[in-house]
Amino acid sequence: MARPDKAAAVAELSEEFKSSQGAVLAEYRGLSVAQMQNLRRSLGQNARFRVVKNTLGKIAAKEAELDEEALELFEGPSAIAFVRGDVVEAAKGLRDFAKDNPPLVIKGGYIDGKTMGPEEITKLADLESREVLLAKLAGVLKSKQGQAAATFQALPTKLARLAQALHEKKSDEA
Structure with a gap:
């Protein structure tokens, strides 16, 4: 039986997936707390950056009816930028931050019902x-x-x- 705190976390993540225009997954291994705070600021008001456990993230993604390709992005340390607004702005923020901070690696994303790889997220950021x-x-x-x-x-x-x-x-x- 699932613990109540984990069930609540899954429900919250699932709701984030459903209510967001997009979600961009990144690997954050090697970033300091200060760098994570700077990253959150660089994403602007339209995005929320959360560190998630892969198991809970996969369960929430399944509940939100994301496709199998999106579930494959949950490998290694995962953080998700949930975007409510202009997805391009958030993608630019992540791309620019990753240029200055190599430990941040964009894995891909799920935007408007479509799974995108890291190259597509970068192309989106170039818009x-x-x-x-x-x-x-x-x-x-x-x-x-x-x-x-x-x-x-x-x-x-x-x-x-x-x-x-x-x-x-x-x-x-x-």
Whole structure:
């Protein structure tokens, strides 16, 4: 029979998996307490970094209905960054921290129902933030509207010039 404290921990982890947009698993072996605190700060407000026991993590992942590939990530010392918000921001925080602190190794993650390897998490971190991408999209849409307006404005002007040229040609022939 499972101990009540472990059952509560599994239930809490399972709820974290279900309510998060993503979870990124990392190996933290060799990080000091101060480095772990810096890591938690670097992830921002949208992520929560937790050290978990692999057995409890696997059980919680099964309860949250994660696929088998995600369960395979629970090898060695595991910590999970549960992301509630922009996954790219958290992935960037982990990637940048791992560059400065080699003991942190990104194992992979589970984002929007898909298991991702460490390479995919790094690619995700290379993306620009959601706000920047939306701003770029808005800029493109605005420029297209400006081009369409210029085209529509040019049509009557060109029509008037054509009519003027036809009128002048008729005047010259007469």
